[in-house]
Amino acid sequence: MKDSKANRVPSWNLAKEVMSRGARIYPLEDLNTLYECVQCGTCVGSCPSGRRTALRIRSMIRGIQMGYREEVLDTNDLWSCTTCYTCQERCPRDVRVTEIVKIVRNIAFEEGRAKERHLVVANNFIKTGHTIPLNEEGKKTRVKLGLSPVPPTSLLFPEALAEIQEIMRTDGFYNKVIRDKK
Amino acid sequence: MADERIGVYICHCGTNIAGTVDVEKVAQRIAGLPNVVLAKDYKYMCSEPGQAMIKQDIRDRKLNRVIVASCSPRMHEPTFRKAAQEAGLNPYLVEMANIREQCSWVHMKEPEKATVKAIALVAAAVAKSVFDEPLQMREVPVTPAALVIGGGIAGIQSSLDLADQGFKVHLVEKTPSIGGHMAQLDKTFPTLDCSACILTPKMVDISRHPNISLLAYSEVKAIDGYIGNFKARVLKKPRYVDESKCTGCGLCAEKCPVNVPSEFDLGLGTRKAIYVPFPQAVPLRYTIDRENCLYFKKNICRACEKFCTSGAIDFGQLPAEVELEVGAIIIATGYDLYDAGHKAEYGYGIYRNVINGLEFERLVNASGPTSGKVLRPSDGKAPRSVAFVQCVGSRDKNANLYCSRVCCMASLKQAHQIKEKFPGAEVSIFYIDMRCFGKGYEEFYERVQQEGVRFIRGRVGEILENPDDKNLVLRFEDTLLGEVAEREFDLAVLATGVIPRADTSELQSILKLSRGPDGFFLEAHPKLRPVETNIDGVFLGGAAQGPKDIPDAVAQAGAAASRAAVPLSMGKVELEGIIASVDEDLCSGCRICESVCEYGAIKMKEKSGKQVSSVIEVLCKGCGVCGSACPTKSIKMCHFTDDAILAQVKAVLRD
Numbered sequence: 110m111k112d113s114k115a116n117r118v119p120s121w122n123l124a125k126e127v128m129s130r131g132a133r134i135y136p137l138e139d140l141n142t143l144y145e146c147v148q149c150g151t152c153v154g155s156c157p158s159g160r161r162t163a164l165r166i167r168s169m170i171r172g173i174q175m176g177y178r179e180e181v182l183d184t185n186d187l188w189s190c191t192t193c194y195t196c197q198e199r200c201p202r203d204v205r206v207t208e209i210v211k212i213v214r215n216i217a218f219e220e221g222r223a224k225e226r227h228l229v230v231a232n233n234f235i236k237t238g239h240t241i242p243l244n245e246e247g248k249k250t251r252v253k254l255g256l257s258p259v260p261p262t263s264l265l266f267p268e269a270l271a272e273i274q275e276i277m278r279t280d281g282f283y284n285k286v287i288r289d290k291k
Numbered sequence: 292m293a294d295e296r297i298g299v300y301i302c303h304c305g306t307n308i309a310g311t312v313d314v315e316k317v318a319q320r321i322a323g324l325p326n327v328v329l330a331k332d333y334k335y336m337c338s339e340p341g342q343a344m345i346k347q348d349i350r351d352r353k354l355n356r357v358i359v360a361s362c363s364p365r366m367h368e369p370t371f372r373k374a375a376q377e378a379g380l381n382p383y384l385v386e387m388a389n390i391r392e393q394c395s396w397v398h399m400k401e402p403e404k405a406t407v408k409a410i411a412l413v414a415a416a417v418a419k420s421v422f423d424e425p426l427q428m429r430e431v432p433v434t435p436a437a438l439v440i441g442g443g444i445a446g447i448q449s450s451l452d453l454a455d456q457g458f459k460v461h462l463v464e465k466t467p468s469i470g471g472h473m474a475q476l477d478k479t480f481p482t483l484d485c486s487a488c489i490l491t492p493k494m495v496d497i498s499r500h501p502n503i504s505l506l507a508y509s510e511v512k513a514i515d516g517y518i519g520n521f522k523a524r525v526l527k528k529p530r531y532v533d534e535s536k537c538t539g540c541g542l543c544a545e546k547c548p549v550n551v552p553s554e555f556d557l558g559l560g561t562r563k564a565i566y567v568p569f570p571q572a573v574p575l576r577y578t579i580d581r582e583n584c585l586y587f588k589k590n591i592c593r594a595c596e597k598f599c600t601s602g603a604i605d606f607g608q609l610p611a612e613v614e615l616e617v618g619a620i621i622i623a624t625g626y627d628l629y630d631a632g633h634k635a636e637y638g639y640g641i642y643r644n645v646i647n648g649l650e651f652e653r654l655v656n657a658s659g660p661t662s663g664k665v666l667r668p669s670d671g672k673a674p675r676s677v678a679f680v681q682c683v684g685s686r687d688k689n690a691n692l693y694c695s696r697v698c699c700m701a702s703l704k705q706a707h708q709i710k711e712k713f714p715g716a717e718v719s720i721f722y723i724d725m726r727c728f729g730k731g732y733e734e735f736y737e738r739v740q741q742e743g744v745r746f747i748r749g750r751v752g753e754i755l756e757n758p759d760d761k762n763l764v765l766r767f768e769d770t771l772l773g774e775v776a777e778r779e780f781d782l783a784v785l786a787t788g789v790i791p792r793a794d795t796s797e798l799q800s801i802l803k804l805s806r807g808p809d810g811f812f813l814e815a816h817p818k819l820r821p822v823e824t825n826i827d828g829v830f831l832g833g834a835a836q837g838p839k840d841i842p843d844a845v846a847q848a849g850a851a852a853s854r855a856a857v858p859l860s861m862g863k864v865e866l867e868g869i870i871a872s873v874d875e876d877l878c879s880g881c882r883i884c885e886s887v888c889e890y891g892a893i894k895m896k897e898k899s900g901k902q903v904s905s906v907i908e909v910l911c912k913g914c915g916v917c918g919s920a921c922p923t924k925s926i927k928m929c930h931f932t933d934d935a936i937l938a939q940v941k942a943v944l945r946d
Contacts, residue, residue, distance in 0.1 A: 142688075149682075149723040153768035154752025155636070159775050160766075168773060199636060199752065201687035 238263025443471020445833020481735030518828030560660025629684030685788030877925030
């Protein structure tokens with residue numbers, strides 16, 4: 110029994126942390142259904158990401174129930190969810206699966222555990238107000254579709270981008286991304 | 292009120308109360324109250340010596356009020372009332388204070404506060420008891436006959452059990468034949484005996500029994516009265532066939548030119564516009580389906596009439612109303628199947644090769660639409676691979692939270708049948724938990740495992756259809772491996788759950804019954820009164836009370852008959868003495884009490900030129916709603932008068 114996994118002691122601390130953290134946005138009585146997961150697998154069976162990635166959202170919920178904090182927060186799979194909400198829609202116990210993913214991501218992000226690819230996207234957002242940058246090819250496609258080459262968003266209105274960035278500075282997102290990205 | 296002599300008994304309930312509440316202190320404090328002659332504490336008041344102590348004190352100390360501070364009156368009020376009565380004290384002069392559920396159990400961690408509360412509650416009971424008056428139980432005669440509603444296996448069992456004991460039974464069935472869902476099943480788990488083979492002899496017994504009058508194709512429209520003396524109005528729907536003349540020969544159906552989907556075969560087969568639902572129907576009398584009959588639709592045809600050799604066809608038949616007088620009623624209305632169409636991700640009703648468990652029963656049944664050949668609905672080919680999807684509409688907060696209790700075994704049995712018919716077929720059961728809890732069930736599970744049925748622990752995420760060959764692709768996770776998979780099957784059988792019948796609310800309002808959060812009729816006590824209801828004289832048999840398989844439905848139906856036989860064989864029943872009474876001089880005739888009474892126990896009558904309300908004593912349950920609704924305070928609730936309740940409140944607030 111030298112394997113550290115074999116000696117792990119389960120605790121409800123992570124579940125409680127997820128719920129108190131999530132209660133800022135979601136009703137606590139909704140999040141409480143986390144305790145009711147029976148590991149039936151409906152979520153994974155419905156998961157479009159899980160068909161292509163290693164994401165087993167059921168296992169993540171289990172990890173939260175068991176309190177395996179490091180494992181839950183450090184996995185790459187956390188960032189593979191597309192937040193399509195199919196699992197949450199179909200969950201027979203009404204577990205707020207997708208919302209829990211978002212909460213856990215927030216915790217991970219705050220602790221500087223966001224994965225590199227995610228930080229790239231976050232950086233795009235800070236610089237342009239868009240998570241996916243508009244490149245030359247994109248502009249051509251827009252024109253082909255009869256649209257202006259640049260959409261009327263923060264890309265066209267620098268003052269709007271400044272406002273977005275101001276928001277990101279105020280809530281700490283800006284500094285966090287810059288710091289974590291190094 | 293100086294001559295009240297009150298005896299107070301504080302029960303320890305072992306350590307249930309005494310472990311938290313300081314019972315000696317309670318007794319000491321109460322002993323000092325006015326009119327209290329004695330206050331004792333004792334380990335178990337409900338025990339034989341505890342009761343003997345009360346009786347002794349009533350006689351020796353001339354007690355005329357008794358307070359027992361112990362558990363909920365639901366548990367032991369009858370015990371102590373009876374003890375008092377045996378010692379010559381009117382049972383309504385016994386009061387109970389609940390210091391277990393309301394003190395020691397809920398305040399387990401605060402013993403001091405629990406003790407203060409216990410003193411307050413007992414003091415309140417003492418204060419109230421001064422206002423208690425002796426009341427009389429009322430005795431009413433019982434009509435030795437029963438009404439059984441629903442002619443499935445539960446209703447059949449209840450009817451036979453009561454009829455065999457010599458009681459007259461009226462069995463009312465909504466559809467043209469008795470038999471219910473059990474008649475639609477092929478083989479039954481786990482013994483694999485043929486459902487019809489074990490059911491039809493009982494159906495025949497019903498038709499032959501001298502004490503049973505069968506009212507098929509009939510509906511209960513109204514029920515009045517109370518235990519021992521119910522009056523039911525039953526509507527006999529017109530069959531347009533004279534039941535006394537029809538011989539059940541079937542020539543009419545043979546000649547009828549109209550084919551419609553058969554309800555009995557769940558639309559997988561057809562029947563004629565004049566029909567019996569299945570060959571072993573009881574009564575074996577034909578029924579014309581007015582909606583589809585050419586005569587009713589277009590005033591033509593009349594083929595059945597021409598060919599009927601006994602002249603039984605009667606297009607002019609009218610609905611008839613029957614009035615029944617019975618002493619007890621058994622509800623055996625059964626269940627409906629969950630509509631799998633609500634689970635859009637499974638494609639039921641869209642993909643033809645997705646069927647439900649009951650449809651499978653019709654397909655596998657020798658008298659079914661395919662003569663017992665399990666064939667895919669899309670192309671009539673034998674399936675090489677079959678998936679059983681468990682928990683469709685059960686154990687699901689988006690549908691029904693409860694477990695339907697029959698589907699695990701039903702799917703096991705059906706998987707076995709597939710393996711029996713097509714040994715090479717790949718059969719998989721997708722489950723959350725296999726719940727095989729009955730006698731011989733786990734053994735059957737093991738047998739089906741031996742037969743090579745695959746068990747995949749994972750609730751199916753979604754089903755897709757291959758548009759070319761109509762094969763089905765199931766998306767699921769094998770949770771035991773943590774592997775996501777897509778696998779193709781020829782046929783998918785959804786193990787749809789059991790839900791309350793669609794017409795449950797109708798019957799609920801006719802009888803004023805309670806229903807549980809699951810929608811099924813509610814028993815009076817989940818453990819100790821499982822077949823009784825909140826209405827005296829009304830009992831529950833079978834799946835009307837909750838999902839049940841055949842053995843459980845039969846057991847419950849037998850229990851309901853046995854409980855119903857108690858008042859029927861007693862010949863009389865005692866009704867509670869706590870009822871409302873009207874001060875007719877004060878009554879303004881506003882009729883508010885009449886509108887709020889759940890039991891129809893208030894009716895208006897004329898008194899010196901004005902309308903006043905009056906209480907039908909036998910119907911009154913003493914609930915007190917009328918009394919609190921009465922704006923002129925002219926309704927008095929015996930045993931719970933305003934004076935008594937205010938005295939209780941004052942006693943609680945004294946300290």
